[in-house]
Amino acid sequence: MSKHVLTGIAVSTGIAIGKAFFMNRRLYGHIPRQSIALDLVDSERKRLETSLAQAAQELESVRDKVPPELREHATIIDSHLTMLRDPKLLNAAAAYIESMHINAEWALLKAVRDMEKVFSAIDDPYIRDRIQDVRLVADRVQSKLMGLATGIRAIEGRVILMAHDLAPSDTAGLDVSKIMAFTTTQGGKTSHTGIMARSLQIPAIVGVGDLEKKVDDGQFVIIDAIQGRIIVDPDEEEITRYTELKEGFEDYQSAIIKNCHLPAETIDGYRVKILANIELFDEVAAVVDHGGEGIGLYRTEFSYMNREALPTEDELVDEYRDLASIMAPQKVVFRTLDLGSDKKTLQIADLEESNPALGLRSIRFCLQNQEIFKTQLRAVLRASVVGDCALMYPMISGLKELRQANRILAQCRLELKREGKEFNPDLPVGIMIELPSAVMIAELLAREVDFFSIGTNDLIQYSLGIDRTNVHVSYLYQPLHPAVVRSIKHVVDAAHRAGIEVSLCGEVASDPFCVPILLGMQVDSLSMNPHAIPGIKRIIRQTTMDECNELLRQVVGSRTVTKINRLVRDTIFRRFPDELAFYSSMLDVDEV
């Protein structure tokens, strides 16, 4: 394969240059067919037998590591082992090798297809579905035949790890010193591969659709986890360019980390607080290490996902209290459940919603499921006797919802008082501004809350009517669209007129091109991915409020997004020519 470029989502910044190593691949669909010479038939059969034996051995060692509480798991592995050792599968595939003179991979595929026919004729649906197990077992053999899933211990030297997907169980046993970068076919911005890669400070790109088809094991690749690009089989020139960029990036990283605990203060003395958005409790370490001055957004959904029962109030109190006390005296803002049919838990029934983004989600869901909501509110109230806590409702569309939520909160306070349980009666309560309706009535909302947090990701999506994950329209997702800029400014001004603080969370807050504009608007704090903090602080420390104000004035005076983007690009590039090589921006800066 000659040089080509794949794109994905960079979830952990950095650059790596090296050889691709596939940990696992979904094999369906691209098994090669190859004729083999008559005198190679015997060795081809041998190869099949060896691969079966290797697969069985591998499966046995997996089974032996299954902890006792997962006995059921081991039983399934046992039945897979029995299938692997079943002479039927081996003989059927071997017969194809001998009669058709074809490679073992193709012969095995044919044997499995025959098996599919037999199984599909079975009436009992449960037994019929066992064909899935046959396929799984065959996949494992295929990966042995094709020399793919060699297991991580077999890695020679340092590699760029590629996989269909990486589950926490896959990554637990990795020798990270051998991994230069991660890339996966699956996964999105918030996938665990990203969180893990960031905490290990290893570059990672996820969601690379064509990864398995377009990259061969052992092929030379460049991982550009700044722009989210994978360059397969690069030429000399590209390698030189990226080697330099990589060195520059690493120097830059260590330089900014060194200074990340300095305050985010402009040259002329304007100070903004830099907070972190986190999803997992474990990310607290990253917040502290990267100079975060508090948690501006704690996404509380994680404790509700991937588990049999809903968390109990006491469990939540423990979690929240631990977080508050680790961060104390700095602030932790707990956002109440932002679940919906796009973010599901095991207990919440699948709603058939044709448009989940406009459906029963977030605060709407909580107001309709008050028991779930109350458990969480009580937990935050109780936890907030420690540290500096705040509560925040997401997706508020108007006063009615806000008041409804506050009524439930008041009920919780009353109940806790009656039960004699300790809680903080003065817990600050704020809302996220992420719907255009909330922007329009920001003055009214500001009178009834303690703070605002502008959620730009959703605000942009709802204001412009763009689903940014939809490839057909994502080019219209424009963070500096005049409507978005004016909305943000309107909300900040409304908050300040009412004497409350306003924070901004969302990717705009960590986009070096957007930050100076936000400073010009005088936002009180910016909340971002912990790993973005050092770079943003550094940029803020090198600017002056005068230039931010001037940029904002020009931006507000521009009528089109094209003009704004060009203006911002030119201004910021001129100011920070060296640093910006290490950032990607959401602004469509190449647009003419």
Added chain:
Amino acid sequence: MAADQGLETDIITADVRVRNELGLHARPAAKLAQTAQRFEADIVLAVNEQEVDAKSILDVLTLAAPGGSSLCIRASGVDARQAVDSLLDMFRNRFGEDK
């Protein structure tokens, strides 16, 4: 009886009923095949005119014997008797399943 043992041509047959409610599904089929593999004897399971190799989990599964159905175990070889006895035991205790 004792005199029969050790004859290579010995064929032992036994009729048995599937007592597992869900029939010979994945786990029972796996256990059956695993047990059958421990014997040298050739062992077939027969339902009507369909005959399958008891040592093949895939064969046993494709038999798709439902709960309550009857089948015939037929073994031939040196340890045919022990093989049939072991399998009969397994059918009797529902392959260790509750129902």
